[in-house]
Amino acid sequence: MGKTYEIVPEGGITAPKGFKAGGLHCGLKKTDRHDLGAIVCEVPAAAAAVYTTNLFQAAPLQVTRESLAEESVLRAVLVNSGNANACTGKQGEEDARTMRAELAEALGVPKHQVAVASTGVIGELLKMDRVSSGIAQLPAKLRGDAQGSDDFCQAILTTDLVKKTACVRLDVDGKTVTIAGAAKGSGMIHPNMATMLGFITTDAAISAALLQELLREATDVTFNMITVDGDTSTNDMVIAMASGLAGNRELSRDHADWTAFADGFRYVCRELAKAIARDGEGATKLIETTVTGAESDEAARAIAKTIIGSSLVKSAMFGADANWGRIIAAAGRAGVPLNVHTVDIRLGDISVLEQSRPVAFDEEAALEYLKGDTVAIHVDLNMGSGRAVAWGCDLTYDYVRINAAYRT
């Protein structure tokens, strides 16, 4: 049994050495909640990012891409909520550039070392006077403690109900390395990135190239395996920054502590992904779908995502209805081959289908289980060793309420 990571429940994105964060209300949200925030690193941090697959990419994504293309190094990430700055044409791009330049100047760093992210309504121009005055006040709000992390986390929320963070600690070369993350996302959430905003900080020494590979791999099995509503946003990205201040020898895939580090990194991504799914718009519960026995991991992923994305499955879970017919129907339309005679389905520990045949089960016990705040759906295809896990949430009255009048 190799070394592993330790979970730090109270840790936030400022826990790794070198990072400060903060947030404030500049006036983009109608409420008085924070709507502008930043993460700042006291040294140039090796940086990596993954972006939405939506063809309509918001202005801040273009600008962030340009920043990272320069030298894959970031000193700061600036985020606003309340307005996505998407489908805003040339003016929107100019606004994103202005945001980047203003924070760079306020911090005294090159502008290509600043990334920009936005989330909120599509198609409206940013109120730049408010944003600019907020940016001017932001440096004074930055803190290296839990409050700084908390303020930032509040600043990135839209319809989210809870702040989402995760943190782990592990030893690398006898030095303590910390990995932390923060995320937002509640609607327009769907596999293939395109999902939400995620920010990972670590004080490990790691090259930007390896950090990019790790982020991509981790995203595939975490952020890309969640869905709230099947919709893919124009704005979403995950950014990782490594300050290197932990003092470890630079990580490589051959490093003795690589596995522990990569596991810890994936843990942080997975916890954030699950937190987003659980906090899906209107959701009352987290649904975790595990598909095993598939011909390949890819086939398992397709089926897990189809089940977790099915409106009928999601509604049934809201109603605590053990309606496995909808689960098998979703599996059957996932677009991958399967043996229709060998499927097992369990809800938690309750077997409801074996070899594609209904099993008499205790409906009362199933109802009790499905009323819980976490539901595990396990589908075993009994064909091969392919495996995948996907996360989502139930479809509720509140999802409809929230989305029937989002702009108003």
Add this chain to the structure above:
Amino acid sequence: MGKTYEIVPEGGITAPKGFKAGGLHCGLKKTDRHDLGAIVCEVPAAAAAVYTTNLFQAAPLQVTRESLAEESVLRAVLVNSGNANACTGKQGEEDARTMRAELAEALGVPKHQVAVASTGVIGELLKMDRVSSGIAQLPAKLRGDAQGSDDFCQAILTTDLVKKTACVRLDVDGKTVTIAGAAKGSGMIHPNMATMLGFITTDAAISAALLQELLREATDVTFNMITVDGDTSTNDMVIAMASGLAGNRELSRDHADWTAFADGFRYVCRELAKAIARDGEGATKLIETTVTGAESDEAARAIAKTIIGSSLVKSAMFGADANWGRIIAAAGRAGVPLNVHTVDIRLGDISVLEQSRPVAFDEEAALEYLKGDTVAIHVDLNMGSGRAVAWGCDLTYDYVRINAAYRT
């Protein structure tokens, strides 16, 4: 301007010469509504069918396939609602065969000239004593008038609120040809067939092979272009029967009246498809999405289906919210290339986006328009001449209510 068809608003599936239909309550539904019905042709009818693409296909589909494989001729279609006879193993298949055999015997026709269809809950065995006693009473219920059509239409409904029929009349060789259809479908409705039950009757003389081609072509642009919830049922099919009793010279693609006939056939399919979308579970309105200016019809279809399937678009339409950002975001994730700078979007006659830039529009007028019972979304990509139309409905509290407790 060539000849065309005439719409017959009052016409039902018994309008074409040679067809009778009927329905009764045998006890599969908890209410006293009809749950068993049949369409019967007094002569062997040339027949065609298309089936769900779901890998889990219900027992009646297997049996119907076998019937049609024999000689593509049908004398009767037997349908029950309240139980899908899907995922019911060998017993389910035996039950579907028994249904077929019992109706064939009651009518005195070969059993391969009988098709069987079922719709309702998945995974429960049919109460065959009730079904059998219903089948025994069914021949006495068959009528060639509007009442027969009406009784049949009621017998095939599940969560549908309204019966769905369409009928046209046209001249072929100076003879009056009638084409009529009936359909059911409200949930588990999604493009690529797999959609619902549809029954088309006509008294035209047409070969089974050509009827099959026409049904397939018409399905692609009608039944395959609707979605209620993205879910694809295990049970659905469309069956077409042609009695040939109109007395026309057999139709072929070279026949002078072919275009009028094919247009009329497509009209009947389209009206049924739209009626299903409008009657989607919990729906308050029909949404028609037209995509033009695409690189190909196929690309237009992909985008139209993605928009009509977006939970966020559907929720916004329920809330009469002119949230075009969700429409463009859906277009951007449809998986086909598009120019992100040249998109126009109209809601009805109200332009909201031109060349991918927001247009100032009258929000009051938009609200008024979107409150109507039919909403047209028009997306012009300004790239080519590809075109498609898709139909769906809004996502409402009632959709959730209906599906949170379907089995209970």
